[in-house]
């Protein structure tokens with residue numbers, strides 16, 4: 778089975794599986810908002826990489842006015858852009 782040309786590989790050392798999750802936190806300086814990506818992970822490594830993201834978050838220095846949310850897990854499989862993901866996981870809605 779041929780691999781897609783833009784296959785993204787899990788960040789965990791030695792894993793090598795396709796990434797299906799993005800672990801990122803929402804960063805803002807009050808004007809600009811963006812996602813700060815910590816890791817891309819496969820399903821197996823998600824918890825490990827999420828823990829690492831939490832640890833990194835604790836060491837991240839923010840200047841006055843900057844805010845950084847807790848790391849969240851985003852769906853990478855659907856190829857949605859960061860801006861589509863800014864709202865985070867959405868509850869199931871009818872229709």
Ligand SMILES: [Zn+2]
Pocket residue numbers: 787788789792793794818819820821822823
């Ligand atoms: Zn992995």
